[in-house]
Each structure stands twice: as structure tokens, then as C-alpha cells.
Amino acid sequence: MLFTGLAPAAPAGARATSVLLASGWDDAGVKLANTVGAAAGFLGVLLLVFYAAGRATGRFGRRLAMVVFLGPTVLLLLVGLVLPLLRTIYLSLRNADSSRFIGTDNYSWAFGSDTIHQVLVTTLLWLLVVPLAATGLGLVLALLVDRMRGQSVYKSLFFMPMAISLVGASIIWKFVYDSRQAGQSQVGLLTQTAIWFGWKNPPNWILSQPLNTFLLMVVMVWVQTGFAMVVLSAAIKAIPDEITEAARLDGATGLKLFWHVTVPMIRTTLVVVLTTVLLITLKAFDIVRTMTGGNFGTQVLANEMYSQSFTGFNFGRGSALAVLLFVAVLPLVAYNIVQLRKERGHR
Numbered sequence: 001m002l003f004t005g006l007a008p009a010a011p012a013g014a015r016a017t018s019v020l021l022a023s024g025w026d027d028a029g030v031k032l033a034n035t036v037g038a039a040a041g042f043l044g045v046l047l048l049v050f051y052a053a054g055r056a057t058g059r060f061g062r063r064l065a066m067v068v069f070l071g072p073t074v075l076l077l078l079v080g081l082v083l084p085l086l087r088t089i090y091l092s093l094r095n096a097d098s099s100r101f102i103g104t105d106n107y108s109w110a111f112g113s114d115t116i117h118q119v120l121v122t123t124l125l126w127l128l129v130v131p132l133a134a135t136g137l138g139l140v141l142a143l144l145v146d147r148m149r150g151q152s153v154y155k156s157l158f159f160m161p162m163a164i165s166l167v168g169a170s171i172i173w174k175f176v177y178d179s180r181q182a183g184q185s186q187v188g189l190l191t192q193t194a195i196w197f198g199w200k201n202p203p204n205w206i207l208s209q210p211l212n213t214f215l216l217m218v219v220m221v222w223v224q225t226g227f228a229m230v231v232l233s234a235a236i237k238a239i240p241d242e243i244t245e246a247a248r249l250d251g252a253t254g255l256k257l258f259w260h261v262t263v264p265m266i267r268t269t270l271v272v273v274l275t276t277v278l279l280i281t282l283k284a285f286d287i288v289r290t291m292t293g294g295n296f297g298t299q300v301l302a303n304e305m306y307s308q309s310f311t312g313f314n315f316g317r318g319s320a321l322a323v324l325l326f327v328a329v330l331p332l333v334a335y336n337i338v339q340l341r342k343e344r345g346h347r
Helices: 012-055 058-092 105-112 114-145 151-163 166-176 189-196 211-237 241-249 254-265 267-282 286-291 301-311 315-346
Strands: none
Touching: 058 315, 105 114, 105 315, 114 151, 114 211, 114 267, 114 301, 151 211, 166 189, 166 211, 166 286, 211 267, 211 286, 241 254, 254 267, 267 315, 286 301, 301 315
């Protein structure tokens, strides 16, 4: 047998794979270099602008400083908020594919459709239940935990759901509500608990109306209660000891002390927490989208807006619902700002 001293040729597939890997690494290197170059260029421009602002003096220096510090903020607000808002209003006045102007027909549909009426009723139910439940539980927990040793540990445990995204929380609770047919091993904690207590055939919780709507609300309350507890706990601790001691000397104890001293002293914080949770609830989308997709009578305004725009591809109706949602949120935001300013004024 003759040996030529040459290595055997690599298979064609291996050569193709190596070529693809090499081209992939080259492409990744180019993208990384472009990203680093863009970041370095942006940083260089910022340094030059700040240097010029620092060297400028007099009236021109003050104006330049205002432009330097306010300019990027105004630009981001314009690009990220104002222009999208104007475009959404524009789309809400046009037909499904935005090819024809139809005036306020989309808004007439929103206020005249029985389906949207049901969506609005469900959304209103969320607004009535979730903020009150989350704020009330947060207040109770704040009062109880502040009297315990190692309160930081308990606060961390109650606040931990805030670190989970609403999608993650929805998946967790979807497993809790999972229900299988009788005779099968149950995964859902709620179903198994009901069986342990003697309920032989628990319902499919997610399909049971209107119970499923309240079960979805539980997820939002679970996430927001920790936030309410931490904020209200800080407000309670900020009450001067002199006021509490004076009330106790006057005979105020227990619930009387709570209603006539604690609640009035933290009233502004209570309102801020309530309106904050109200804002988050009004924009509730992740929970409904992840757990039910808006089916089985659980649809809310934010998810209906998404469904009209990106499932039904009716951008006119979706934009109209987005405008209505914005108009509903705006007074709450303004009220929250006013309350925060009052609280800072008292401090």
C-alpha cells in the first residue's frame, strides 16, 4: 500500500459548517465593533458638549447649559411620547388599514359596542377591587410587620413578588389554578387543596365566569401588596412619637388610635399608593394576556386594544381604544403629581 503523506480531505458538510461559523464570528465581530464605535462616538460628543458648557460664561453659558441638560430630555419626550401620541390620535380617525379618514367612527364603535361595554365593565371591576385590596392588605401588613422582630426579612419576603415580572407572576399562578379531570394527578395547588377539603370535582377555575376575573385580580394584588406595604410602613414610621404618645395619654388605643391618628397622618401617602396601584391596574395587560388571552369573559381595555391592533389588524379601533386609555390615565397621573407635591410641601 502506498502512503502519499496527505491528510484525508474533510467532508463537505464539515467544511460548510466551519465556513458558516467563521462567517458568523466575523459578522458578530463587525457588529460589536460598530456598537463600540457608536457608543464611543456618542460619549465623545457628550464630553465635547459638556466641556463647551463648562467653559462658556455669562448669559450665553447659562443658555447653553439649559440646552445641554434639557435638550436630550425634551428630545426623548418628543420622540418617545409626543410623536407616538399624535400618531395614535391620527390613526384613531382612520379606517382599519389607515387608508381612509373616517372621523370619529372608531370612537362611536367603542362607546356603542356591547362587547366594549362588557370590557369596560370588567375593567371598572378591576379598578374597584385591586387598588383597594392591595392598599388595604399592604396597610395591614405594614402595621403587623413593624411590631415583629426581624421585620426586614418579612418585608423582603412580601416585597419579593415586585421583583417578578407580571408575565412571570401570571405563569406561576396559572400553575396554581391548573385543573385536570377527576382521577388524574393534580398539578394546581388550588384544585388539590379543594380536593383535600372534600370538594370532589372542583371546577376549571380559569373557565368559570365571573370567578376567573377575580382569580386574575389575585395575581395583581399579590404583586402590588408588597409595594403598598413598604411605602406605608415608611409613612407610619415617619409619624412623630410625640403625636402618638399624646394620643395615648388622651386615651386613644387600638382601633381608635389607628383611625384617628395613624390614618390621618398617612392620608397623603395612602392616596398616592392607591392612585399608583390604580394606574397600574388600568393598564393591566400582561396578566390577562398570559393567563386567558382575554377569553372566558376576562377581557380588559388594555388587552382589547392589543387584540384589535395586532390580532384583528384594525389599527383604527386599536388606536381609538389607546386614546381612551390615555385619557382615563391622565387625570390619575395629574392627581398623583398634585398629591406628591403636597407631601413634599408638608416635609
